[in-house]
Amino acid sequence: MALTVTLLGGESSGKTSLAQALHRSLGAQGVASHLVTEQLRHWCEQQGRAPLAHEQAERAQAQSQAIEAATQDAATQVLLADTTALVIAAYSELYFDDRSLWPAAIEQQRTHDLTLLMGLDLPWVADGLLRDGPALRAATDAVLRRELQAAGIPFQTLCGPLELRLQQALRAIGSALRRPLAPEDPAWEQGRRPWNCEKCSDPGCEHRLFTQLLQQRSTEA
Numbered sequence: 001m002a003l004t005v006t007l008l009g010g011e012s013s014g015k016t017s018l019a020q021a022l023h024r025s026l027g028a029q030g031v032a033s034h035l036v037t038e039q040l041r042h043w044c045e046q047q048g049r050a051p052l053a054h055e056q057a058e059r060a061q062a063q064s065q066a067i068e069a070a071t072q073d074a075a076t077q078v079l080l081a082d083t084t085a086l087v088i089a090a091y092s093e094l095y096f097d098d099r100s101l102w103p104a105a106i107e108q109q110r111t112h113d114l115t116l117l118m119g120l121d122l123p124w125v126a127d128g129l130l131r132d133g134p135a136l137r138a139a140t141d142a143v144l145r146r147e148l149q150a151a152g153i154p155f156q157t158l159c160g161p162l163e164l165r166l167q168q169a170l171r172a173i174g175s176a177l178r179r180p181l182a183p184e185d186p187a188w189e190q191g192r193r194p195w196n197c198e199k200c201s202d203p204g205c206e207h208r209l210f211t212q213l214l215q216q217r218s219t220e221a
Contacts, residue, residue, distance in 0.1 A: 002034070002076040003176050004067070005169075006084045006109070008155070009118030010140030011132065012125050014165065018118070018158070019082040021166045026078055026173075029181055033078040034070050039063045040088060053096040060085035060092075060101050064108050078173060084109055090143045094136065106151045114176060116169055117144065119159035 005022075007015040019035055026033040039062045044050055051059050064085045071079060086109050089101035109115065120141055124134040148155050156172055158165040167182045174181035 002071055002073070002079040003114070003173065004071065004079045004081065004112040005114040005116065005173060006067075006081045006086075006112045007116050007118065008083065008087055008144055010087070010090070010137035010144075012122070012134075013118035013120065013137055013141070014122050014158075014162065015082050015118055017162055018116075018165050018169060019080050021162060022080055022169055022173075025166060025170060026080075026181070031077050031177075031179075031181070032075055033080055034073060034076040036063075036066050036070050036079065036081045038083045039066050040083070050095075053092070053098060056088060056092040056096070056098065057101060060088040060105060063088060067112075077177070081112070084112070086144060086147070087140070089147075090140050093143060094139055102147060106147060106153070109148075109153055110151070114172055115148065115153060115155040116172065117141070117148075117155050117157045118165075119157050121159050122161075 007019050009015050016038065019037075023033050023035045040051070040059050043059060043062070063081075063083065067079070067081050067084065070076065070081075085101065085105040089099075089105040092098045092101045118141075120138060124137060156168070158168045160168075170182035171184075
């Protein structure tokens with residue numbers, strides 16, 4: 001059975017770039033991975049618009065079905081999902097004040113092995129079609145954290161530039177597979193425990209702590 005790794009976050013939070021980097025890195029290390037892309041984005045690009053309120057449930061179902069179909073490949077060791085129905089449920093609440101998609105999305109998320117949440121420290125980049133702005137990205141982050149924490153679903157927040165996020169994600173995947181895929185974090189090697197992002201719903205605090213850690217490492221080097 002493949003290890004299912006899901007990447008969550010709002011617009012321009014780095015999900016797709018990280019998913020692609022993980023797919024390449026795992027393959028280079030001999031780990032067979034399958035990347036399930038964001039079905040919502042494909043649909044929006046084809047239609048030239050975002051889904052309406054009554055179309056949200058179908059988009060969420062399409063994402064879940066794509067992930068489920070990919071689990072049937074016995075050769076896959078790691079299944080990477082560039083978003084899940086949880087993100088569409090968040091959009092449905094934020095755009096249409098509709099919370100009806102959360103229960104099914106939460107139950108689906110429970111079946112996944114690793115939940116990786118993108119931090120908010122990357123610059124927001126417009127794509128000319130779908131992205132509404134950094135305020136929506138922050139709002140999406142807030143409701144995702146709220147629902148994950150309320151449901152008791154563990155998650156790990158990834159911060160920093162792509163290469164640093166890649167190493168963080170590879171450590172998490174390697175730990176689950178019981179196989180080292182990235183160098184150990186120096187903070188762990190020196191006996192310092194990093195902060196637990198699962199307990200904090202303040203992205204500003206999270207970013208500040210991350211910056212402080214980088215500064216501390218720079219000083220020690």
